[in-house]
Amino acid sequence: MSDYNFAYLDEQTKRMIRRAILKGLAIPGYQVPFASREMPMPYGWGTGGVQVSAATLTPDDTFKVIDQGADDTTNAVSIRKFFERTANVATTEETDKADVIQTRHRIPEAVLREDQILVYQVPIPEPLRFLEPRETETRKMHALEEYGLMHVKLYEDISQHGAISTSYAYPVKVEGRYVMDPSPIPKFDNPKMDMPAIQLFGAGREQRIYAVPPYTKIVSLDFEDYPFEASKADHACDLCAAKDSYLDEVILDDQGNRMFVCSDTDYCRSRRAAGHVGRLGTKNQLEASA
Amino acid sequence: MQAENTHFAGGFTAPATDAAHAFRAAMNAMARPGQFFDITGAQAPAGISIAAGTLLLTLCDPETKLFLADDVDSEALRVWVTFHTGAPIVPAAEADFALGGWDALLPLDQYRIGTSEYPDRSATLIVEQPAFGAPTAVLSGPGIKDQIQMSLPDVTALQRNTLLFPLGIDLFFTAGSQVMALPRSSQISEEA
Structure with missing residues (x-):
């Protein structure tokens, strides 16, 4: 389809996104602000993931999209078609044949390889947002490594429910520094984030990109007496x-x-x-x- | 028709797809410190490697300020950069990207390292090398399974950069048509 630039976005936009991805990889877990564009789909339908995929795909790639693990739901089908049309890339539903996998809220069960890239769609990238609504404050909290509030939240889970009831978007600490929202994946998937593939996160509406390089230490927050459990x-x-x-x-x-x-x-x-x-x-x- | 040896030459043949391939190499390098990747597509004026020229075209545009160190700075390169990227040439302290040989790029503390709230507002150095030498350091950290050996021009100076984490600069090393990277997140120890 020659009416579109390769992968829909213009080159200057892709360069801006690519620079954000590189800084994200250099500072694992830190949310890099970027100038998110209007995409031909509503916010909340994966515009962040789509922009990251568009900046990452090459014509030689095979692309796979999953929505809650499924290849055949509306969101997955329409994003796959979008890149078939605008980037002319091959697509697949098989995890081990894909080079780039865009995902909404799941990590595939199959173990990913070093040459694969996992792109997450993220609704709310800020793990502290529901505890502190002000961006100026959460930014300061990340700068000062002030994550006590997050542990208070998990503690309140225990005091109310007898266990940490947070079951998805379970906060993780990346390489001992930044607390990160792994996107609303079930906490069952958290241990898989220590993987050989590159993980990129795009939040379109919230205009943030973050990343986790291969083999990065990802620790799900917990307490000694209430250890994390992938349920x-x-x-x-x-x-x-x-x-x-x-x-x-x-x-x-x-x-x-x-x-x-x-x-x-x-x-x-x-x-x-x-x-x-x-x-x-x-x-x-x-x-x-x- | 493009004339050889003018600043119009040496750009990407197919800008969108050439840049996509080049970025994949740059991203793989930044995600996997100490491993080298092929990166081609652009040919900057004489004296600049294919890898460095390709990185400039992949990452620079009118929104990124570029510093050219003395050893690479030339009228020919400035005109080439301006024609192909539009990146403004600035002093080191303002630069988003800096290009040069290691000695010419020093001192490292003249570059932006970001702020504690915005550590991404920091410089990326593109360090030209004649070749990747024998390993002088051992790296570990994000992107590295266990550990990996890498040739670094100055272990002590780069260890100091790592100590600044999450602030600091990130570096690409270029030789010929290959690129390696050293993000600020890598832990560096001297080769035993």
Whole structure:
């Protein structure tokens, strides 16, 4: 499609985003302000991730998009089509064939490689925002490494619920310095952030980019007596029988019947193709999980 | 038609895709300190490596201030930079990017290191080298699995930069058509 510049954005915008990404990688976990552009989709639909992907993609890349782990939801399909049209890149639903993976709120189950790049869509990049609404104050708190408030929040979880009830967007400390919002991924995914791939985070509406280089130490905040726990529904996937994957709960009828399925559709598909069958699964691998 | 040896020559052939490939190399370098990556696409005037010229075209534009150290500063380079990027040439203390050989770029404390609230408002140095020499230091930290060896021009000066973290400068090292990077986050120790 020659009517668009490669990957939609103009070159000066891409340079601005690229400079922000480089500073983000040099200061892991620090939120770099950038001049977020209007994209042909509403804020909240991944405009930050899309801008980071646009600045990162090359014509040789294969691109994958997931939304809550699924390749076939509206958000994922439309972003994939957007880059098929504007960057003419190959796309895939298979995690291990992708070079760049844009994600909304999940990390794929498959372990990512060194040559892969994971781009997160971030709604609220500031982990302290719901504790302190003023940007001037949160910026100071990051500068002074003043993160006591975050521990108070986790402590209040314990005093009210008997455990840390924060289950997604669980705050992490990056390489012992910046407290970072890992985007609203389930806390089940937090331990995976210590990975060989580059992780880039884009928040379009909030105009922030941040990054985590490969093998960076990521520690989920916790207490000695209430250690961090990567939790998931205590079931196996009803389609592929996986016990190690993050599960979505699907209501089947109004009689209280329900099923649990992998949120990572590619992981579930590849397991079923390999012959794994769950409680409600059938041998026919073509049967859709919907 | 482009004439050879004028400042019109040496730009990207296909600006959007050449810059995309070059940025991928620069990003990989910054994300993986101590590893080198091929970076090509631009040819700056004589004396400037392909890697350094390509970095300038990939990252600089009218919004970024560029410092040219004495050993690389020339009328030919200034005209080339201005034509291809529009980046204003400024003194070291104001620079977002600085280009030169190691000795000419010194002292390091003349560059912007950011502020505690905005550590990203800091300079990135592009250090031209004839070749990447034998390792003189061992790095660890973000982007490095366990540790990696790297040749650094001055271990002590760069250790001092690391101590400033999260402030500090970030460095690209260029030789021929290859680039390596040393972000401020890398812990540096002398090669035993």
